[in-house]
Amino acid sequence: LFDNLTPTYNYLSDPFDGPDSSGDSDDDSVEDIDEQEIYDLISSISDPEHPLSLGSLAVVNLPDIHIIPPTSPHSSISTVVVEITPTITHCSLATVIGLGVRVRLEQALPPRFRVDVRVKKGTHSTDTAVNKQLGDKERVAAALENGTLMGVIRKMLATCE
Amino acid sequence: MTSPLEAPSYTIQPLATLSPPSSSRTWQSAPHPSLPLVATACSDRNVRVYSLTSFTLVHTVTGGHKRSVRTVSWKPGVKGQSVLATGSFDASAGIWRRDERGLEDDFTAQKQRGDDDEEEDDDYQFSCILDGHDSEIKSLSWSPSGQYLATCSRDKSVWIWEELEDDNFETVAVLQEHDQDVKCVAWHPEEDILASASYDETVRLYKEDADDWVQIAQLNGHDETVWWVEFEGSGMSTKDFRAQRENLSQERAQHLELLERSGPRLATCSDDRTIRIWRRKPKENRQYASQNTGIPSIIRSFNIDEDWFQEAILPQRHDRVIYSISWSRKTGLIVSAGSDGKIILYKERWESQVPNGVKADGDANAPEDAEESQRTPLTEWIVVAELFSAHGVFEVNHVCWAKRNDKGRRHEDEEIIVSTGDDGEVKVWTLDELKT
Numbered sequence: 001l002f003d004n005l006t007p008t009y010n011y012l013s014d015p016f017d018g019p020d021s022s023g024d025s026d027d028d029s030v031e032d033i034d035e036q037e038i039y040d041l042i043s044s045i046s047d048p049e050h051p052l053s054l055g056s057l058a059v060v061n062l063p064d065i066h067i068i069p070p071t072s073p074h075s076s077i078s079t080v081v082v083e084i085t086p087t088i089t090h091c092s093l094a095t096v097i098g099l100g101v102r103v104r105l106e107q108a109l110p111p112r113f114r115v116d117v118r119v120k121k122g123t124h125s126t127d128t129a130v131n132k133q134l135g136d137k138e139r140v141a142a143a144l145e146n147g148t149l150m151g152v153i154r155k156m157l158a159t160c161e
Numbered sequence: 162m163t164s165p166l167e168a169p170s171y172t173i174q175p176l177a178t179l180s181p182p183s184s185s186r187t188w189q190s191a192p193h194p195s196l197p198l199v200a201t202a203c204s205d206r207n208v209r210v211y212s213l214t215s216f217t218l219v220h221t222v223t224g225g226h227k228r229s230v231r232t233v234s235w236k237p238g239v240k241g242q243s244v245l246a247t248g249s250f251d252a253s254a255g256i257w258r259r260d261e262r263g264l265e266d267d268f269t270a271q272k273q274r275g276d277d278d279e280e281e282d283d284d285y286q287f288s289c290i291l292d293g294h295d296s297e298i299k300s301l302s303w304s305p306s307g308q309y310l311a312t313c314s315r316d317k318s319v320w321i322w323e324e325l326e327d328d329n330f331e332t333v334a335v336l337q338e339h340d341q342d343v344k345c346v347a348w349h350p351e352e353d354i355l356a357s358a359s360y361d362e363t364v365r366l367y368k369e370d371a372d373d374w375v376q377i378a379q380l381n382g383h384d385e386t387v388w389w390v391e392f393e394g395s396g397m398s399t400k401d402f403r404a405q406r407e408n409l410s411q412e413r414a415q416h417l418e419l420l421e422r423s424g425p426r427l428a429t430c431s432d433d434r435t436i437r438i439w440r441r442k443p444k445e446n447r448q449y450a451s452q453n454t455g456i457p458s459i460i461r462s463f464n465i466d467e468d469w470f471q472e473a474i475l476p477q478r479h480d481r482v483i484y485s486i487s488w489s490r491k492t493g494l495i496v497s498a499g500s501d502g503k504i505i506l507y508k509e510r511w512e513s514q515v516p517n518g519v520k521a522d523g524d525a526n527a528p529e530d531a532e533e534s535q536r537t538p539l540t541e542w543i544v545v546a547e548l549f550s551a552h553g554v555f556e557v558n559h560v561c562w563a564k565r566n567d568k569g570r571r572h573e574d575e576e577i578i579v580s581t582g583d584d585g586e587v588k589v590w591t592l593d594e595l596k597t
Contacts, residue, residue, distance in 0.1 A: 077502060110554070111553075132360070132385075136342075136360065137500075138231075138342075139315070139342070145228050145229060
């Protein structure tokens with residue numbers, strides 16, 4: 001297969017990227033959501049233990065937000081990748097913050113977006129474990145049925161309205 | 162990513178969306194072992210039972226669980242009633258029963274009952290609850306004989322329950338081999354062998370040995386969470402590509418013989434976006450011989466451990482996590498689905514390029530030949546159909562095969578694909594073979 005020969009270049013420069021204009025997804029009313037809008041959606045989330053926003057604490061940063069367009073003209077699924085930077089490397093609340101960001105984006109974005117929230121590499125002592133949890137749909141779904149945890153997240157998101 | 166299919170020999174066509182759908186995420190669907198029904202586990206704490214004849218909702222199983230129902234499984238081989246097991250994020254499993262003796266009459270007499278009819282006998286009756294897991298149940302499955310029920314959970318354990326008599330379940334094993342959440346359990350179709358797949362990226366196999374269930378194999382290969390595990394059906398060599406036995410080269414005939422001795426294979430899928438096929442290394446003949454001598458297992462001289470090796474990786478077509486695969490018991494086709502919303506169909510065939518290697522004829526050294534064929538597989542898996550956006554922009558959580566039972570059925574053995582999605586919908590698809 002040729003897959004291995006293809007350089008892993010940035011999708012933004014892919015000349016075949018034009019899925020938004022493809023005819024079969026026009027009812028999607030694709031509203032050209034950009035990184036800035038994603039940033040605006042999540043920067044106002046409150047930190048669970050400081051009275052400050054994730055934006056002002058530089059937990060979320062515009063350069064760490066990436067939108068990956070659909071990988072095929074037959075698909076309308078885009079991926080939003082957000083890398084968060086926990087305030088300290090042992091921050092036990094990294095998972096909760098990540099969950100808050102994921103919940104915020106899943107609620108605010110149309111369902112054609114897949115939301116991948118990760119801890120920025122090297123900024124957290126257990127980033128791999130945290131990332132795996134945040135990427136596990138089943139664990140996230142179960143966490144959202146947990147009343148205590150949802151209470152914390154609701155409080156974090158209360159400043160977003 | 163969009164290179165043409167190697168052999169697009171089927172199209173996947175929509176047949177029906179089961180109605181009415183759930184308004185929230187549906188996780189998994191299980192076709193009834195004998196009746197034209199499918200049960201769907203829903204995040205709204207209910208199980209919906211749909212007819213595969215009319216594609217409409219016939220029952221809602223409610224009130225048993227406090228959180229999402231994640232998994233459902235019908236007990237096989239039950240006469241006169243349907244027995245359904247449900248597993249939930251509330252850490253419990255429920256057993257439900259419905260008398261089916263009047264079902265034939267109901268259908269022929271067209272006895273219509275409203276959905277909200279309070280007729281007690283008509284509903285699934287809560288029968289008992291299986292408590293023991295510490296956290297969310299992720300999957301449960303009845304063994305083919307119906308003797309055992311396996312459950313697995315985020316608490317890293319796999320439990321095996323045995324039904325001693327109606328509504329009296331005993332825990333026969335608590336297996337704690339995995340280091341992380343156990344995502345899926347599945348039974349071997351012929352032997353009492355259980356497989357489990359986990360967040361710890363491994364698959365484990367278990368078997369009863371002298372009254373104790375023990376791990377007999379650990380399968381390493383995936384490098385992300387393994388989401389689903391399923392055995393191949395029984396006797397597939399007479400149903401899939403292997404059924405055509407004329408003019409086989411000696412090499413191929415030998416391979417078939419090896420496959421036969423291995424027994425049903427295992428398929429797994431993962432967050433690493435691969436689907437892998439695993440095969441048991443056939444044991445030496447004399448071990449089988451000693452197995453048949455009736456020597457009590459306690460003094461059996463040979464090891465119960467089994468050697469399972471990775472036989473193949475299917476062509477990679479998914480862009481994101483693959484949540485589910487299903488191996489057809491009729492045709493040997495494999496179907497997969499996942500986060501990218503695609504449904505992909507795979508078929509096994511003889512490898513088109515026959516290796517040039519010359520094999521010794523009639524070599525007495527059979528085991529070495531076995532090694533040889535493991536290194537150079539004689540068969541290959543190809544993608545034969547690809548469907549985008551099966552549930553619109555939503556993720557597909559589960560996919561499985563079921564017997565077709567609506568009036569459009571084209572032949573007795575026709576199968577449908579049932580897909581279950583984040584949009585709350587359960588969809589039914591047919592396969593149309595392309596004439597080339």
